[in-house]
Each structure stands twice: as structure tokens, then as C-alpha cells.
Amino acid sequence: MAEHEYYRLKSQVDDEIFLAARWLPQEYLKNCILLSDRMELLRRLPSGGIVAEVGTDVGNFAKEIVQIVNPREFHIFDLSFARFQHSVFESEIRKGGIILHEGDSATEMSRLPSQLFDWIYIDGDHSFEGVSRGIREAKRLIKPDGILIFNDYTTYSPLEGMQYGVMRAVNDLCLDENFEIFIFALNVLGYHDVACRRRRTPVLVA
Numbered sequence: 149m150a151e152h153e154y155y156r157l158k159s160q161v162d163d164e165i166f167l168a169a170r171w172l173p174q175e176y177l178k179n180c181i182l183l184s185d186r187m188e189l190l191r192r193l194p195s196g197g198i199v200a201e202v203g204t205d206v207g208n209f210a211k212e213i214v215q216i217v218n219p220r221e222f223h224i225f226d227l228s229f230a231r232f233q234h235s236v237f238e239s240e241i242r243k244g245g246i247i248l249h250e251g252d253s254a255t256e257m258s259r260l261p262s263q264l265f266d267w268i269y270i271d272g273d274h275s276f277e278g279v280s281r282g283i284r285e286a287k288r289l290i291k292p293d294g295i296l297i298f299n300d301y302t303t304y305s306p307l308e309g310m311q312y313g314v315m316r317a318v319n320d321l322c323l324d325e326n327f328e329i330f331i332f333a334l335n336v337l338g339y340h341d342v343a344c345r346r347r348r349t350p351v352l353v354a
Contacts, residue, residue: 154316166303167276169315172329176322176347179330186299186341189333190216193295193343194266200225200289201273202253202282203299207233213269214240222246223265225253225272257285265290267343271299276313283321294345296327301342318342 155168183189183246190212193199200223204210214237222245223236229250239247249256253272268286273279279298286296300314321327321344331343 164276164311165310167316168303169319170323172319172322176328179328180332181330183331184333186333187212187216188296189331189341189343192331193217193297195280197266198264199223200265200268202257202268202270202286204232206231207236209269209271211236214246220245222315223260224250225249225256227251227253254281254284254285256299257289261287262288263291263294265294267295267297269297269299274312274314275303276316278340279314279317280320283317287321287325287327295343295345296321297341297343299341301332301340302338306337307338318344 156168157166157168158164159166182194186209195217197219198221199213199217199219201210201213202225204224204226207224210222211233213219214222222240224246226248227250229248232248234241237246241248268290269277270282270286272282283296290296298314298318299316300312302312303315304310305312318329322329327344328346328347329342329344331341333341333343335341
């Protein structure tokens with residue numbers, strides 16, 4: 149997508165240029181509910197299914213997924229599992245209930261069959277290009293009524309002092325692929341989560 153389709157904003161403190169996400173009309177949010185945090189989001193997701201987490205680091209949120217959602221099959225993707233708490237998940241990994249995919253997540257996802265997952269939680273590469281690559285594979289991998297959840301739905305990380313491309317990529321998914329945001333989960337530092345699903349009818353914007 150051409151860069152000029154996004155708003156270009158110059159920082160008021162230095163020369164950094166921000167590319168703001170495309171505006172998302174209210175029609176893409178009309179079914180959206182607001183939740184207190186991402187744990188509450190997990191409680192609203194389908195349980196007992198086939199799910200995935202893209203980007204796990206040490207596995208802290210993966211533990212919450214197992215405890216709250218109790219998936220039948222849980223695929224975890226990360227560039228490296230060197231920091232991952234293998235001992236916590238050892239039993240389920242041995243039984244095949246948890247499957248680890250090490251390497252570039254988009255590449256690893258490309259090896260899986262279509263319409264495999266009930267939902268996918270995406271918290272990997274936060275650049276616009278990285279999130280967009282993940283989306284291209286993830287939208288193929290979810291079932292027709294499947295859900296894509298995105299961590300860090302924002303344009304800037306205050307803790308890292310760097311731009312994120314998650315909001316741009318998610319808004320493009322909605323506008324270009326007819327998805328809607330139906331859950332918005334708050335985070336006190338602005339690292340919000342959103343859950344997206346396919347709309348049943350296209351949005352007609354004048």
C-alpha cells in the first residue's frame with residue numbers, strides 16, 4: 149500500500165515522522181464491546197478449540213491462555229524458544245497438546261493447512277511490515293468464523309520509545325479485507341488489544 153494513503157505527522161519534539169493509521173468508520177466498530185483488560189478478553193473467547201499464539205517470549209501469556217481457555221490444541225510461534233519456560237508446559241508438549249513452531253512466524257504459519265484455527269493471538273513483530281506479513285498468513289489459517297486478536301494496538305510504544313505498526317495493519321485488515329473490531333480490551337499504558345472477525349456483509353462508505 150502506498151505510503152501517501154496514511155496521515156504523515158511530524159513529532160513536536162524532534163524530526164521523527166509518524167504514519168498514522170487510516171481512519172476506521174464507525175460501521176467497523178458497531179458491534180464492538182469495551183473490556184477492562186486482555187484477561188477479560190480471554191474469558192470471552194471460545195474455549196476448548198484449536199488456537200495459536202504468535203510471539204510468546206517466556207510464555208507468561210501462554211500460561212493464561214491454557215488456564216482460562218483450555219484449548220484442545222495450542223500452537224505457539226516464536227523466533228526462538230531459548231527463554232521459553234519449557235518446564236511449565238512439558239506435559240502438554242509431550243502429549244502433543246502444545247506444539248512449538250520456532251522460526252519466522254509468517255514462514256512457519258505458511259506450512260500449516262488453511263482454516264485450522266478457531267482464533268490466533270498475534271504479539272510478534274510490531275513493525276507494520278511484520279504485522280502485515282503475519283496477517284496475510286493468519287487470515288488464511290482461521291476458520292470462516294475465526295478470530296484474529298492483536299496485542300499492542302497502538303502507534304507508539306512509550307516503554308521502548310519506538311513506533312509500532314499494529315494499528316495501521318489492523319485498520320488495513322478491516323478496510324481492505326472486510327473485518328470488524330468486535331472487542332477492545334484496555335491496557336493502562338496504551339498497549340491495547342483488539343479482536344477482529346470477518347463481517348457478514350461489506351461496508352458501504354459514501
